[in-house]
Amino acid sequence: MRLSFRDRSNFDMKVPLTWTAGVAVIIAAVIGVALLLGDRRETLQIQAYGVTKNVVDTLSAPVSNTLATPGRWTGNVFDLARDYLMAGSQNHQLRDEVGDLHVWQDKAIAMENENQRLRAVLGLKTDPPIPMVTAHVIADSRGPFADTRLADAGRGQGVTPGNPVMSERGLVGRVIGVGHDVSRILMLTDIASRTPVLIDRTNARAILSGDGGPNPKLAYMRGQDPVKVGDRVLTSGDGGVFPRGLPIGVAVQGLDGAWRVRLDSDSSPIDFVRILLFTDFSQIAEQKDALASGLPPLSAADAAEVAARVKTLSAPAPAGPATPPKTTAAAAANASATAKTLANALAASKTQAQPKHLPPPTPATTPPPDDETQ
Amino acid sequence: MSLLQSTRPLDPLRWLGLPALAAIVGTFLLAIPIKIFGLQLPEPVFPMVLAFAWAVIRPSVIAPFVLVLLGLFLDLFWGGPLGLWGVSLLASYTVVLASRSIMTGQSRPMRQVWFAGATALTMLTGFLIASVVSLAVPNLLSVFWQFLATSLLYPFAHRLIERFEDADVRFR
Numbered sequence: 001m002r003l004s005f006r007d008r009s010n011f012d013m014k015v016p017l018t019w020t021a022g023v024a025v026i027i028a029a030v031i032g033v034a035l036l037l038g039d040r041r042e043t044l045q046i047q048a049y050g051v052t053k054n055v056v057d058t059l060s061a062p063v064s065n066t067l068a069t070p071g072r073w074t075g076n077v078f079d080l081a082r083d084y085l086m087a088g089s090q091n092h093q094l095r096d097e098v099g100d101l102h103v104w105q106d107k108a109i110a111m112e113n114e115n116q117r118l119r120a121v122l123g124l125k126t127d128p129p130i131p132m133v134t135a136h137v138i139a140d141s142r143g144p145f146a147d148t149r150l151a152d153a154g155r156g157q158g159v160t161p162g163n164p165v166m167s168e169r170g171l172v173g174r175v176i177g178v179g180h181d182v183s184r185i186l187m188l189t190d191i192a193s194r195t196p197v198l199i200d201r202t203n204a205r206a207i208l209s210g211d212g213g214p215n216p217k218l219a220y221m222r223g224q225d226p227v228k229v230g231d232r233v234l235t236s237g238d239g240g241v242f243p244r245g246l247p248i249g250v251a252v253q254g255l256d257g258a259w260r261v262r263l264d265s266d267s268s269p270i271d272f273v274r275i276l277l278f279t280d281f282s283q284i285a286e287q288k289d290a291l292a293s294g295l296p297p298l299s300a301a302d303a304a305e306v307a308a309r310v311k312t313l314s315a316p317a318p319a320g321p322a323t324p325p326k327t328t329a330a331a332a333a334n335a336s337a338t339a340k341t342l343a344n345a346l347a348a349s350k351t352q353a354q355p356k357h358l359p360p361p362t363p364a365t366t367p368p369p370d371d372e373t374q
Numbered sequence: 375m376s377l378l379q380s381t382r383p384l385d386p387l388r389w390l391g392l393p394a395l396a397a398i399v400g401t402f403l404l405a406i407p408i409k410i411f412g413l414q415l416p417e418p419v420f421p422m423v424l425a426f427a428w429a430v431i432r433p434s435v436i437a438p439f440v441l442v443l444l445g446l447f448l449d450l451f452w453g454g455p456l457g458l459w460g461v462s463l464l465a466s467y468t469v470v471l472a473s474r475s476i477m478t479g480q481s482r483p484m485r486q487v488w489f490a491g492a493t494a495l496t497m498l499t500g501f502l503i504a505s506v507v508s509l510a511v512p513n514l515l516s517v518f519w520q521f522l523a524t525s526l527l528y529p530f531a532h533r534l535i536e537r538f539e540d541a542d543v544r545f546r
Contacts, residue, residue, distance in 0.1 A: 021433035021471070028438035029464050032445065036457030036503065056450040063402060071406035078410045139451070140407035142417050144516035145504040146454030149407070176453075184453055191508040212504075213513030271407060 054179050057150060061182040064139035064150055130243065131277045132166075133157045135183070137270055144212035147190040149173075151273055154181045162241060164276045170247040170264030171195075171235060172273060185273070188216050188248070188263060196239050197248060197261075200232035208233070208248065208261060215252065215260040227251045233261050243278055389431065389538045390440050397421045397444060401451060416523035419496065421448065423527050425463045426492050427534040429470035430477055430485075441467055455507045462499040466492040482532060490525045497521045 083090065135153035153159055155178050163175040165185045173193065177184035186193055193210035197218070204226030206218040221227065231251040237244030249261040397420035404415050421444040428437040445460025470477070470492050477488055497517055504512050 017435070018433045020435050021438070024435040025438045025464065025468050025471070028442045029461065029468075031439075032442050032457045032460035032464055034457070035446065035449075036455060036461060036507070039456035039507075053450055053453075056447075060402075060451060064405065067402060068406050068408075071408040082411050137407045139402075139405045140414070141405060141452035141454075142414055143452060143454070143520050144512045145458055145500050146449075146452040148453030186453070190453075191504055191510050191512050209510060211510055211513040212516045214516075 053177055053184070057177060057182050057184055058179040061138060061150060061152060061179070065136070065152060068136075068138045131158075133159060133275045133277065135273055135275055137185075137273060138182075140270075145191060147187040147193075147210065147212060148176075149185040149187065149270065149273070151183050151185055151275065152181060153275060154179045154183045156180050157275075158277050159183050159275050160277075160279060162279060164235075164242045164246060164278055166246065166274045166276065167265040167268065167270045168272070169268055170249060171242070172263075172265045172270055174241065175275060183275070188265075189214060195242065195248075196236045197233050198236035198244075199227045199251065200234055201228075202226050202231070205236055205238065206233075206259075214266065215254065215262055217254075218251065218259040218261060221259065227259055229253060243276070384432070384538060386434075386436055389534075390428070390434070390436055393424055393427075393534060394421075394440055394444055397424055398447060401448065405451070417520060418523035418527055419448070419459070419463075419493075419520065420527065421445065421459070421463055422466070422493055422496055422524050423531040423534065425467040425496070426470055426489050427531045427538075429467050430474055430535050431538045433471060438464060438467060455503070458500055458503050458507070461503060462496045465499040466496040469495060485532065485535075486528045489528045489531055493521055493524045497524075 133153045135151035135157075137149045138152050139150040141148050149172075151165070159175055159178050161175055161178055163183075164171060165173050165175060171188065173185045173187040173190070175183045176186040187210070188195060188208060189210045189212065191210055191212045193208075193216070195208040195216075197206050197208045198204065199206065202223070204221060204223050206221040206226075208216050209219045210216045218227065218233070229252060233248045233251055235242040235244060235246040235248060247264055249263040249265075252260050252262045254260045400420040404417055406415065408415060421441065424437075424444065425441055428434060428441075441463045442460040445458070445463050446456065448454070448459040449456045470488070477485060480488070497520065501512055501517055
């Protein structure tokens with residue numbers, strides 16, 4: 001019976017598996033390094049996220065959702081137990097907070113009143129509301145090298161890469177990948193996250209850089225003493241990825257001496273999130289809508305005025321020189337084009353009875369039925 | 375007959391497939407977004423158990439590729455850079471494989487120290503890769519917490535080694 005090469009004297013050789021395994025390790029390492037070099041995680045482009053990641057997100061979403069459901073129930077039980085055990089101290093703390101909040105409420109009412117008056121005096125237009133989608137967080141990664149969440153709302157709900165994501169307290173991150181019913185959120189604490197922010201008190205700019213820890217760093221700050229402990233940190237809107245003024249947290253100084261931010265979103269569990277369907281500032285200015293829908297419809301008074309002007313422009317010109325100069329011909333052509341445009345506007349105003357300042361809604365910006373608006 | 379049985383190669387499904395599946399299930403379970411008394415669940419690197427145990431049990435052609443696949447799963451599921459965990463796990467697998475003759479016959483506490491060392495190597499590799507890819511230094515405290523959570527998984531690695539170490543006497 002032949003057992004192995006080892007038993008044959010003229011073939012005194014070991015099983016070469018050790019060497020083969022070594023070769024396998026080298027090939028596997030080459031594959032791993034190739035994957036690493038080929039990845040483009042840091043960009044915001046849709047193509048960079050890749051089909052593979054989208055497929056994995058889509059496949060893992062139902063599994064994670066199923067696993068997360070009993071987790072939510074038990075989480076609620078733990079929260080209830082903690083609330084019961086801590087009721088006394090929480091009550092004391094809440095009384096103190098209510099006392100402080102009364103003072104803030106008075107200040108807020110006074111400031112809101114003043115704000116409205118100043119806006120009226122200056123004729124300022126406020127930002128239009130940003131449509132948003134509410135989603136469940138169904139999977140959670142919190143490691144030092146990746147800090148992301150999976151949320152159960154995706155392309156089907158109008159979510160696109162780059163959309164800011166907020167919890168009930170403040171900004172938590174932005175969308176980096178979107179499947180049909182699932183999206184991947186890059187948290188502010190992720191090592192690849194960079195967010196332009198401002199210090200509310202001094203209006204100083206900085207970049208909020210995640211490092212995998214709970215408190216991201218404030219980098220590239222300018223000016224003398226631009227920040228002190230307790231300053232509010234908001235999104236600055238620079239670069240157009242986030243709208244300006246979203247709350248992020250409070251400035252604190254780390255043990256290493258670096259300025260960091262204690263995130264508002266840390267104070268409550270991130271189980272529900274609101275995804276702002278914001279892409280850039282052109283959306284706020286509603287340029288896309290304006291371009292897509294042509295001229296806005298007119299009110300009845302304006303329509304009558306337009307009709308009168310159209311009549312004037314369409315009437316035959318009085319007798320003049322036999323060969324009009326070129327500039328006059330160009331002006332006539334312009335007038336004819338204007339007349340056409342105004343006539344179209346008139347027709348539009350007859351078919352759409354809407355106020356002048358509101359363009360008709362387009363499907364791209366119309367929120368789904370269960371959406372909220374900020 | 376008994377000699378024949380002892381030289382029979384291990385069934386890859388039993389010592390590679392099922393443990394890999396268990397590592398994936400463990401990763402899914404600990405990714406549940408839940409806070410207990412205000413604390414989040416730990417996030418250990420389950421495939422680290424396999425990177426250590428597989429290298430100690432015997433050399434294999436399939437194991438490194440399964441490790442790369444598991445690393446790819448971690449990258450995709452956790453949303454990190456592709457290849458980070460594959461390369462990190464392979465780094466410790468290679469070192470343990472190269473020094474397995476030293477580890478054979480060691481006591482359990484000693485092996486646990488080796489496991490912690492291998493985990494530290496994996497985390498160090500991940501730290502270096504993340505630093506280069508993201509051009510930022512990862513938070514050392516977070517790295518330490520993940521190292522600690524992963525080091526506590528040694529009982530699983532011990533069980534796997536005890537189960538399969540003697541299954542193929544050619545590599546003892």
